[in-house]
Amino acid sequence: xxxxxxxxxxxxxxxxxxxxxxxxxxxxxxxxxxxxxxxxxxxxxxxxxxxxxxxxxxxxxxxxxxxxxxxxxxxxxxxxxxxxxxxxxxxxxxxxxxxxxxxxxxxxxxxxxxxxxxxxxxxxxxxxxxxxxxxxxxxxxxxxxxxxxxxxxxxxxxxxxxxxxxxxxxxxxxxxxxxxxxxxxxxxxxxxxxxxxxxxxxxxxxxxxxxxxxxxxxxxxxxxxxxxxxxxxxxxxxxxxxxxxxxxxxxxxxxxxxxxxxxxxxxxxxxxxx
Amino acid sequence: xxxxxxxxxxxxxxxxxxxxxxxxxxxxxxxxxxxxxxxxxxxxxxxxxxxxxxxxxxxxxxxxxxxxxxxxxxxxxxxxxxxxxxxxxxxxxxxxxxxxxxxxxxxxxxxxxxxxxxxxxxxxxxxxxxxxxxxxxxxxxxxxxxxxxxxxxxxxxxxxxxxxxxxxxxxxxxxxxxxxxxxxxxxxxxxxxxxxxxxxxxxxxxxxxxxxxxxxxxxxxxxxxxxxxxxxxxxxxxxxxxxxxxxxxxxxxxxxxxxxxxxxxxxxxxxxxxxxxxxxxxxxxxxxxxxxxxx
Numbered sequence: 001x002x003x004x005x006x007x008x009x010x011x012x013x014x015x016x017x018x019x020x021x022x023x024x025x026x027x028x029x030x031x032x033x034x035x036x037x038x039x040x041x042x043x044x045x046x047x048x049x050x051x052x053x054x055x056x057x058x059x060x061x062x063x064x065x066x067x068x069x070x071x072x073x074x075x076x077x078x079x080x081x082x083x084x085x086x087x088x089x090x091x092x093x094x095x096x097x098x099x100x101x102x103x104x105x106x107x108x109x110x111x112x113x114x115x116x117x118x119x120x121x122x123x124x125x126x127x128x129x130x131x132x133x134x135x136x137x138x139x140x141x142x143x144x145x146x147x148x149x150x151x152x153x154x155x156x157x158x159x160x161x162x163x164x165x166x167x168x169x170x171x172x173x174x175x176x177x178x179x180x181x182x183x184x185x186x187x188x189x190x191x192x193x194x195x196x197x198x199x200x201x202x203x204x205x206x207x208x209x210x211x212x213x214x215x216x217x218x219x220x221x222x223x224x225x226x227x228x229x230x231x232x233x234x235x236x237x238x239x240x241x242x243x244x245x246x247x248x249x250x251x252x253x254x255x256x257x258x259x260x261x262x263x264x265x266x267x268x269x270x271x272x273x274x
Numbered sequence: 275x276x277x278x279x280x281x282x283x284x285x286x287x288x289x290x291x292x293x294x295x296x297x298x299x300x301x302x303x304x305x306x307x308x309x310x311x312x313x314x315x316x317x318x319x320x321x322x323x324x325x326x327x328x329x330x331x332x333x334x335x336x337x338x339x340x341x342x343x344x345x346x347x348x349x350x351x352x353x354x355x356x357x358x359x360x361x362x363x364x365x366x367x368x369x370x371x372x373x374x375x376x377x378x379x380x381x382x383x384x385x386x387x388x389x390x391x392x393x394x395x396x397x398x399x400x401x402x403x404x405x406x407x408x409x410x411x412x413x414x415x416x417x418x419x420x421x422x423x424x425x426x427x428x429x430x431x432x433x434x435x436x437x438x439x440x441x442x443x444x445x446x447x448x449x450x451x452x453x454x455x456x457x458x459x460x461x462x463x464x465x466x467x468x469x470x471x472x473x474x475x476x477x478x479x480x481x482x483x484x485x486x487x488x489x490x491x492x493x494x495x496x497x498x499x500x501x502x503x504x505x506x507x508x509x510x511x512x513x514x515x516x517x518x519x520x521x522x523x524x525x526x527x528x529x530x531x532x533x534x535x536x537x538x539x540x541x542x543x544x545x546x547x548x549x550x551x552x553x554x555x556x557x558x559x560x561x562x563x564x565x566x567x568x569x
Contacts, residue, residue, distance in 0.1 A: 086285030
């Protein structure tokens with residue numbers, strides 16, 4: 001394979017990024033437009049941002065989203081990590097069956113996961129006399145987060161030295177101590193990865209929340225309600241804020257990674273020079 | 275062996291949770307699908323689906339079209355990306371994933387405002403005089419000029435094309451990523467061996483690169499097809515409610531005025547079977563192990 005790219009290949013990639021980003025950039029530009037028009041530029045304003053921060057429905061939806069995402073991500077990470085360790089130590093056959101079940105929410109269409117939980121909650125609600133709300137929303141989010149945590153912790157467990165756990169116990173650790181002091185630090189990257197993934201999936205989710213939240217509203221659901229009414233540059237303003245936040249986060253993560261790589265490279269060089 | 279027991283103990287809460295909130299809900303869907311409103315066993319829910327044959331056909335057709343377009347665009351892009359310099363590749367992959375971090379609804383909303391009748395694209399065409407030009411030509415060709423209706427926009431939103439566009443826009447990175455990650459892993463020495471044995475670049479691509487990238491293509495196809503066939507937002511926002519899809523049908527039975535979880539469950543069951551067939555077909559060709567984690 002010739003490593004060099006041709007002109008047409010570079011053009012293709014340029015066109016792809018134009019296609020991916022042009023709509024988003026237009027969206028951002030029109031968040032500063034002084035009228036509601038989405039095609040004619042009429043002047044610069046911050047009004048829509050001010051309106052956004054005075055919109056109590058959006059603020060409460062944002063609060064719900066953050067609360068459910070943090071809770072679901074933390075609970076799913078703890079539960080998922082314990083479950084992954086347990087699964088890892090199981091015999092092959094039961095483990096394979098459980099991993100198949102674990103994959104169901106990952107593979108299945110979101111709408112099926114949402115609808116099936118909706119059916120369950122309504123069914124149980126009739127028996128135990130409760131309504132769909134924050135509790136059911138949280139359960140749903142934990143449920144679709146756990147499989148992703150397990151999928152990101154499992155590979156780290158496979159890399160682990162099998163004797164480490166027993167060595168810790170031989171040296172006097174209880175099971176729990178060996179788990180928290182030896183295993184957890186070893187698989188921490190996988191756990192952090194799982195936590196971040198769970199959190200972003202929760203923030204981003206619309207379909208499953210829509211079917212399980214009852215009268216509670218998440219940010220995605222608020223946006224959905226707003227897009228149905230169509231005209232409101234406040235949506236553009238939300239998009240801009242979210243986009244800039246994500247961009248900054250990604251830049252920070254990348255810079256930190258680059259710094260860490262540099263630092264470890266320097267250490268290695270020093271070590272070799274000695 | 276104490277460890278094994280202890281480990282099994284830590285999985286107990288997980289197993290109970292998954293049984294309660296993953297397995298039982300799906301079992302309920304199956305049971306509901308065969309239950310009548312009165313509570314007895316019935317097949318009525320499935321025969322009622324005959325009325326919706328059009329929706330099924332439309333869903334499958336739009337999802338298939340979107341998948342094919344994604345493949346046609348995505349494969350050359352993934353291939354081109356793999357030829358770029360390493361630092362460009364890293365940035366490009368980040369830029370490719372970045373839109374995926376923006377809420378799905380907002381990405382779709384962006385297209386809504388572009389495609390509208392008074393949206394940016396139509397305004398642009400209007401400003402460069404495209405509609406005047408078309409009107410003039412059409413008027414001069416029309417047999418009855420007085421009956422001619424001049425146009426002032428292209429109908430783009432609320433069409434099937436807009437729904438397909440929405441699918442392609444939202445899911446294209448899911449096609450590019452797996453193909454790209456398979457192509458970059460291809461052993462360079464294989465390609466060199468083929469070249470040494472006299473293959474030209476077309477043959478190298480046809481006989482070496484493409485067959486080796488097939489697992490990526492297959493997981494790309496599933497990752498585009500499954501969300502496309504089950505969407506209900508895209509058809510609502512870009513299809514204008516005229517182009518009802520399977521997802522809309524399910525949504526309507528659970529959340530809409532036509533509240534009927536029994537028919538809704540039956541449709542969900544059929545959709546699950548479609549997804550399952552799609553997965554099995556794809557897994558038969560590729561080794562499905564590494565497609566579960568996509569980030």
